[in-house]
Amino acid sequence: MPAEIPTPISHPGETASNDIRRRLAKVEPHALRTFTPSLAVLAKSAGSYHWTPEGRKLADFSSGVLVMNLGHNPTRWWKRVIEYLQLGGLKTAGEFCEAVTLNGYNAVTEVETIATERLVALMQKQAGGKKCEQVLWAASGSEAIQKALWAAMDRRPGEQMILSTRYGFHGKKGLAGAVTGSEQDSERDSRVKFLSFPREECLNVARRKQPIDLKPYEAELNKLWTEYGNRICALITEPYLGGGGSFHPQKEYIQLLARFCREHDIVFIFDEVQANFGRTGSLFAFTEYGVEPDIVVLGKGLGNGVPVSAAVGRADLFANMHYGEASDTWSANPLASAAVLATLDEYETTEVMGQAKKLSAVIEKGLLKLNELPIVAHIRGEGVVWGIECAPIRNTPADAVAKACVEACYRGDAEGRAIHLLGPLAGKVIRVSPPLVMPVSEAEEYLGVMYNIFAGVAKRVG
Ligand SMILES: Cc1ncc(COP(=O)(O)O)c(C=O)c1O
Incomplete structure (x- = not known):
């Protein structure tokens, strides 16, 4: 029996994103991706934000997969990459x-x-x-x-x-x-x-x-x-x-x-x-x-x-x-x-490590507040790498709660503030690892957004 291929992920109202998801699913095996319920399509990224082809802004709480610690596409960083490759200035020689x-x-x-x-x-x-x-x-x-x-x-x-x-x-x-x-x-x-x-x-x-x-x-x-x-x-x-x-x-x-x-x-x-x-x-x-x-x-x-x-x-x-x-x-x-x-x-x-320290304190405070919610079992982490272990609620197992939270963060709140997350780790742990350069005020705002979205999931799921 051939293996069953999962239906490509799609989200209502995302015409351009769904088209890209569908086209890719035809030519790329699903095994190439780690399952992520949102499967965001990223059209462009700068600093600590991504934008979808529909123009929706997502605050990045993942840094790729803890890769873009300096944020997405830092201008000075890119200029230096190019300078280092040319070592002394670009000389063109015909083509x-x-x-x-x-x-x-x-x-x-x-x-x-x-x-x-x-x-x-x-x-x-x-x-x-x-x-x-x-x-x-x-x-x-x-x-x-x-x-x-x-x-x-x-x-x-x-x-x-x-x-x-x-x-x-x-x-x-x-x-x-x-x-x-x-x-x-x-x-x-x-x-x-x-x-x-x-x-x-x-x-x-x-x-x-x-x-x-x-x-x-x-x-x-x-x-x-x-x-x-x-x-x-x-x-x-x-x-x-x-x-x-x-x-x-x-x-x-x-x-x-x-x-x-x-x-x-x-x-x-x-x-x-x-x-x-x-x-x-x-x-x-x-x-x-x-x-x-x-x-x-x-x-x-x-x-x-x-x-x-x-x-x-x-x-x-x-x-x-x-x-x-x-x-x-x-x-x-x-x-x-x-x-x-x-x-x-x-x-x-630069002061990136000093900034990371300030960000760490804000993340810890914001995540510990999530402990008030019945769907959160444990908060773990240090620095700028944290995990939220979800708890089961009513008839819903912890894994399904974690999945619902990732999806809900992707959809965002009533004001259109949305969060990009990794798919849950070890089934039920949601990772929070924004770029180290995420401004502290933005982290505070989006941790508040996350709290409200999780509270909505806690009411709805079960
Ligand atoms: C601690 C650790 N070691 C090794 C790896 C493997 O790295 P790669 O996926 O680049 O092969 C990872 C990837 O997530 C990791 O987290």
Whole structure:
């Protein structure tokens, strides 16, 4: 029996958007998208807003998928991307421009060199990441995770086992997929062993402020060491469970993992693909959590929309890989390098992190107010990355409540104020992660809009 293809999403009154949704559904498999009940069609975007083809304005509470931390299409950022590619001014030569090549495979470019030097300098000097010595570039988060794991696995023959914290998300492809989720998922890689992540202990903002009892986690780590010993080459974790439902652990838990790795000479890989560039309140989450990883994996916000990722870590680990082992068509391409440089310029010369701190306080206050509503079970988060766990109401399960809230935010309030959200995470958690540059007054206004829309859902659903 052929698989059933879902009916393309459409919304009443959206003639132009529905036409685009319908045309795309014919030529693109639905598997390419993560299910999002709104499936907004975005005609243009600036700062913290999108506009649909019908001209409807949507406040962006998602930043793509935590990518556009500096907002959509920042003018100064774009100008710099172009300047970095031309390095000294555009010279036209007939039909072609004399500018930096867009693919320097089997060669190197100066723009790549500067981007790599600047990223290392920023992570080492400003953020204190002493082990951030070299950059292994990639094009997507999962590729950079795979490269970080390869580096750890290449270190010593026979050391091929990887520890991974349960319910994490590190990507879908290759080894990144193998270290994602838990042993319950199908097709597990026998080299990967999962360990507990303290979800109960950080179930909501109040619970996270209480101390964590580390003893059970210490015991579990010791048991794994007794069982597998120095067959273990790496431990990978995230600062917080992002895709796994927005669980932000106490820092002491992450520090315990780092300590365990240090004591047993295990490569500690910190997946900041989502958290990097300011989401947790610091430029890099490893400083926020007080750890010094052997490899930090970056992505998403690193290129502010241009696909680029990186595993940044110890030179001695990367040295074990042979020529070509981590090369591919897009890694360290000049467009990505220019985007990274323009992004670093913004973080180094503007008050974006100060703005993110102010925004964080406003988001926390606005979201905690949602606790008044019967459809909200828990609020979790830090910095500018938050989750609203929905509660079941009457006959409606929490997943359906979350879906109804995302749809209602997309439709907007009576004054036409609408909010663009990601589809729910882990079924019932709504993510709130606007660009760090969203003005505080706008965040306040739209959090109020969200409250009223959710209150309407609470009355209606059931
Ligand atoms: C923490 C984390 N690691 C890795 C990835 C995978 O990144 P990509 O989708 O670019 O492969 C993601 C993506 O959401 C992520 O959140």
